[in-house]
Amino acid sequence: MPPALAAVAWALRAAVWACLAASAMLVAEAAYMGLASLAALWRRPQRSFIEFDTGINGTFVSFLQVYKLSISAACALTWPPDRIIIQVLDDSTDPIIKELVELECLGWASKKINIKYEVRNNRKGYKAGALKKGMEHIYAQQCDFVAIFDADFQPESDFLSKTIPFLVHNPKIAFVQTRWEFGKHKDIIF
Missing domain, CATH: 1.20.5 (Single alpha-helices involved in coiled-coils or other helix-helix interfaces)
Incomplete structure (x- = not known):
């Protein structure tokens, strides 16, 4: 050759x-x-805590197109129901939006989803302030993990099963940051 x-x-x-x-x-x-x-x-007693920050100062119509999708995506996460708490932290300024979001949460709670609707009466500290306020609740402090989503984020149902193992098996890791994509509704404008 x-x-x-x-x-x-x-x-x-x-x-x-x-x-x-x-x-x-x-x-x-x-x-x-x-x-x-x-x-x-x-593994027990892991509990995952999901927090949504609903404080959107965009238009009313835009928010209506998003909040139901986001809350339903969080409620559809594949995780044992006795080991997940979904907190919707509402610091929006519109009373109509507050009422609609609360009704959405009550609807999911009636389906045996462990969902908490919390109101923050100010926007002090913005997202960091919202996280701090959300973590003040006893049920949040008892959780091993926290996942934070904005109101316009719709996690895939396997989000926790893809991310929690990184934290469970790597005690030196404090957080996992994932890729964010816009929702399927590309016509939404904020």
């Missing part, structure tokens, strides 16, 4: 082995994350 052809054959063999090794690592990672997700679901 000519030397140039032998070099190409050697490079192709090396590339095939590199791809094979990368594929094996991906399979191993997927298996590990699957097992870690199952372990996270079975």
Whole structure:
């Protein structure tokens, strides 16, 4: 075999082995994350706490298109119902919006979802202030993990099973930041 052809054959063999090794690592990672997700679901007394900040100063119509979708997405999270609390922290300034959000929460509570509707009467500290206020409640302090979503965020149902294992199996990690995408309703303007 000519030397140039032998070099190409050697490079192709090396590339095939590199791809094979990368594929094996991906399979191993997927298996590990699957097992870690199952372990996270079975471990007690983990409780996850979900907080929504509904303080949107945008238009009334825009908020109406979003808050139901966001709350229903949080209520649809795949996690044991006895180990999740969903807190909707409302610091909006419009009394009509407050009433609508509260009614939405009451509707989910009637379906046996552990959802708490809390009102913050000011916007002091903005998002950090909202988090501080939300964490003042006893039920929030008893949770091992906290997930925070803005009112326009709609987490996928497997959000917790994809993120909590990173925290459970890595005690040196304090938080997990995930990618954010706009909702499916691209015509929403704030």
